[in-house]
Amino acid sequence: MTGPRQRDLLAREAVHLAPGASEESALGGRVFTDGAGTVLTDADGNDYLDFAAGTLTQSLGHCHPEVVAALTAQAQRLWNVHDFATADRAELCELLAALLPAELDTYAFFSTGAEVVEAALRVVAAVAPAGRNRVGALRHGFHGKTQGARMLVHWDIGNQSLAGNSVLGYSPYCYRCPLDLEYPSCGVRCADLVRRHIADKPNISALVFEPVLGAAGVIVPPPGYWERIGDACRANGVLLVADEVLTGGGRTGTFLASEGLGIEPDLVTMAKGMASGFPFAVLAGRHEVLRQPETERAGSTASTFASNPLGISAALATLTVLRRDRLVDQVRVLGDVMADRLAVLHERHPVLGDVRGLGLLWGLEFVRDRTSRVADPQLAGNVYRRALDLGLRTALGGHILRLAPPFTLRPSELDRGLDLLDQAITEATEVGS
Ligand SMILES: Cc1ncc(COP(=O)(O)O)c(C=O)c1O
Numbered sequence: 001m002t003g004p005r006q007r008d009l010l011a012r013e014a015v016h017l018a019p020g021a022s023e024e025s026a027l028g029g030r031v032f033t034d035g036a037g038t039v040l041t042d043a044d045g046n047d048y049l050d051f052a053a054g055t056l057t058q059s060l061g062h063c064h065p066e067v068v069a070a071l072t073a074q075a076q077r078l079w080n081v082h083d084f085a086t087a088d089r090a091e092l093c094e095l096l097a098a099l100l101p102a103e104l105d106t107y108a109f110f111s112t113g114a115e116v117v118e119a120a121l122r123v124v125a126a127v128a129p130a131g132r133n134r135v136g137a138l139r140h141g142f143h144g145k146t147q148g149a150r151m152l153v154h155w156d157i158g159n160q161s162l163a164g165n166s167v168l169g170y171s172p173y174c175y176r177c178p179l180d181l182e183y184p185s186c187g188v189r190c191a192d193l194v195r196r197h198i199a200d201k202p203n204i205s206a207l208v209f210e211p212v213l214g215a216a217g218v219i220v221p222p223p224g225y226w227e228r229i230g231d232a233c234r235a236n237g238v239l240l241v242a243d244e245v246l247t248g249g250g251r252t253g254t255f256l257a258s259e260g261l262g263i264e265p266d267l268v269t270m271a272k273g274m275a276s277g278f279p280f281a282v283l284a285g286r287h288e289v290l291r292q293p294e295t296e297r298a299g300s301t302a303s304t305f306a307s308n309p310l311g312i313s314a315a316l317a318t319l320t321v322l323r324r325d326r327l328v329d330q331v332r333v334l335g336d337v338m339a340d341r342l343a344v345l346h347e348r349h350p351v352l353g354d355v356r357g358l359g360l361l362w363g364l365e366f367v368r369d370r371t372s373r374v375a376d377p378q379l380a381g382n383v384y385r386r387a388l389d390l391g392l393r394t395a396l397g398g399h400i401l402r403l404a405p406p407f408t409l410r411p412s413e414l415d416r417g418l419d420l421l422d423q424a425i426t427e428a429t430e431v432g433s
Contacts, residue, residue, distance in 0.1 A: 001389055003044025006031040024052075024396040027381055028388055035062025038406050038413050040393060048388065049417045051405045052395040056214075056246055056361075057277040060321055061406040067276045070317035074310050083109075083307040092316045096284065099255050099323060104268060106290040108283045108301035111311065113245035113271040114144025116281035119301065120208070120241050120267050121148045123285070126294040128205035129237070136198065136207040136238065138171040139178075142215035143208060143243050152208050167204055169194035169229075171213055172221035175354040175365060176373070188224040195232035206239035206266075211257040214246035217400035218363030220356050226263045239289065240265040245281070246361075249273020249319075250328035250407060253335055253359030260358070276318045280311035327407040334414060335359040338403070341418045349425050351379055362403040375399035379428060387424035392417050 002010070009031045030048075034041040038061055040048045053059065060067060078086065089109075096107055110116045124135060137143070137152035144150070152166050170190035174183050181189055198204060211226065213219035233240050240263065247257035248270030254260035256268060266289050271281035289295070305311070322328065335358065342362060346355040353367035366380040367373050377399040384396040395402040405417065 002029045003042070003046065005043045009043060023381075023398075024384065027385060027396065028393075030388065037061035038409050046391070048391050048393045049405075049413055049420070050393045051403045051417050051421075052393050053404050053406045054277045056251065056272045056395070056404045057275075059249055059251070059273050059327065059407045060276055060318060061408045062277075064276060064318070064321060064408075066321050067278075067314055067317040070313045071278065071310060074313035078309045080305070080308050082304075083302045086309045086312060088309070088312045088316045089307065092312055092319070095316065095319050095323070096282065099319060100268075100284055101256070101259060101264070103264070103286050104284040106285050106287045108290070109307040109312065109315075110271075110281040110283065110301075110303065111279040111305040111308070112144075112281055113269070114146040114149045115303070115306075116245065116269040116271055116283050117143045117149040117152075117208070117243060118146055119283050120243075120269050122300065123267060123283075123290065123295050124206040124208075124239060124241065126297075126300075127239075127289060127292055132203055132205035134201070134203045134205065135166045136169060136194075136204045136209075137166045138169050138194075138209050138213065140171040140173060140213050140216035140219060141208075141210050141243070142213070143210075144245075166208075167197060167201060169197055169207075171216070171219055172225045173213075173216075173219050174222060175356070183222045188222060188228060191225045191228040194229050198229070198232045198236050198238055204236075204238050206241050207233055208241040208243055210243050210246065211261050211263055212247055212252055212358060212361065214361065214402075215397065217365060217397065218357050218361055218402060220358055221261065226261045230263050239267065241267045241269070243269050245269050245271040247273075248282075250322060250331050251359055251361050251404065253328065253332040255328055257358070274318065275311055275314035278311055278314035279305070280315050282315070322407070331359040331407050334405075334407070334409060334411070337411065337414060338362060338418070341415075342403075345418070345422055345425070348422070349429065351376065351425065351429055357403075360403075360405055360407060360409075364401045364403070366399045366401070382428040382431065383421075383424050386428045387421055390420045390424055392420040392424065394421070 031043040032040050033043050038049050040050045143152045170193055242258045242265035244256055258265050267285040274280050342355045346352050353373050354365040366376045368376050380399045
C-alpha cells in the first residue's frame with residue numbers, strides 16, 4: 001500500500017506535473033527512494049523485488065558498486081566536452097568489439113533509445129540508393145516516440161501516431177496470428193508475406209525491426225521466421241537494422257538477441273542494457289555501412305549529450321562487469337528456471353492465455369478465458385497492483401505483464417518473486433470473480 005509519506009509527495013507534485021505518465025507508474029502510485037541489487041525501497045520504507053529492473057535497464061541490479069564507483073570518479077573529473085575523445089572511450093570501443101559479432105566493428109554513442117534509432121534512420125537515408133525512399137517495419141514493433149521512430153510504429157502507445165512513410169510486415173505474433181494459422185503447420189506464412197513485400201517493393205531501403213518484440217509483450221519469433229526474412233533482405237539489397245534498444249546487452253541470453261536468432265544485422269541500436277540506467281545508447285554497425293562518404297559528414301554522430309564522459313564511464317563499468325562475471329551465461333541459466341516456474345503458473349491460472357519469453361525477458365498475457373482469448377487489461381492491472389502491494393514490481397502494458405529482472409538476481413529472489421506473482425494472480429482473480 002502507498003504510505004503517508006508517498007501520498008504526500010504524490011499530492012504535492014500532482015499540482016504541477018503534466019499528466020501522461022506510464023500506466024505502471026500512474027497505477028502503481030509509489031515513490032521510490034533507494035535501490036540495491038534486485039531490491040527497491042519506497043519513501044515509506046517498504047521493499048520490493050524489482051522484476052522490471054528499472055525499465056529493463058538495471059541488468060546488474062540497482063546501484064552496482066563498481067558502476068557507482070566509476071560514475072563517482074568520472075563525476076569528479078569531467079562531465080561534458082561535447083563529443084571529444086575522453087580517456088575511457090577507446091576502451092569502451094574495444095570492449096564492444098569483444099562483445100559483439102566481429103562484423104559489427106564501428107560505433108557511435110548517443111543518450112536515449114529514440115535518439116539512437118533516429119541516428120540509424122539517418123544512416124539508412126544517407127546510404128540508400130536513389131529511389132529507395134521507404135523503410136520497412138513490423139506490426140507491433142516499438143522504436144521510440146520521436147518523429148522518425150514514430151514513423152515505424154503503427155499502434156497507439158504514448159500518444160497519437162504520425163505513422164507515415166513506412167511499409168509494414170507481419171510480426172510473428174503466434175498467439176494472435178493475424179492469418180488465423182497455427183505453428184508449425186502454418187509454415188511461417190507471416191515471414192513469407194514479409195519476404196514477398198521485400199521482394200516486390202523496390203523502394204525499401206531497410207527493414208527496422210525488434211528481433212524479439214518487447215513493448216508489444218515479448219513476441220518471440222518461431223524458428224524459420226528470421227531466416228526467411230533475413231535472406232530476402234540480403235537478396236534484395238535491403239539493410240537489416242536490428243533495434244536492440246531493449247534486448248541488446250544480454251537480456252535474451254545472448255549479447256544480442258539477433259545472435260540467438262541467427263540474424264546478421266548491418267546496424268544495431270542498443271540502450272537499456274548498456275549503462276545501468278544512465279542515459280546512454282550505442283549504434284553499432286558494419287564498417288562498410290558506417291564508413292561511407294555519405295555517413296562521414298561532420299556532426300552526423302554528434303549532439304549535446306552524445307558520447308558524454310559520464311555515459312561512457314557508466315557503460316564501460318557495466319559492460320566490464322557483465323563480461324567478467326559471465327552474466328549473459330547466468331541469464332540463460334536463470335531463464336531456464338524461470339521458464340519452468342512460469343510453465344507451472346500457466347498451467348495453474350486459466351486467466352494466463354499465453355506465457356512466452358527468452359532468457360530473462362517474459363510476457364504474460366491475461367485473458368478473460370482461453371477459448372475466446374479476449375484480452376483482460378483490468379485483470380492485468382489488478383495483478384500488477386496486488387503484486388506491488390505484496391512487494392513485487394513488474395512491468396505493465398495493457399493486458400500484458402512483463403518480467404525482466406536483473407541478471408544478478410539470486411535464485412532465492414527468483415523463487416520468492418514468482419511465489420508473490422502466483423499469490424497476486426490468485427488474489428486478483430478471486431476478487432474479480
Ligand atoms: C525496441 C525499442 N526501441 C526504442 C525505444 C525507445 O527508447 P527511449 O524510450 O529511450 O527513447 C524503446 C523503448 O522502450 C524500445 O523498447
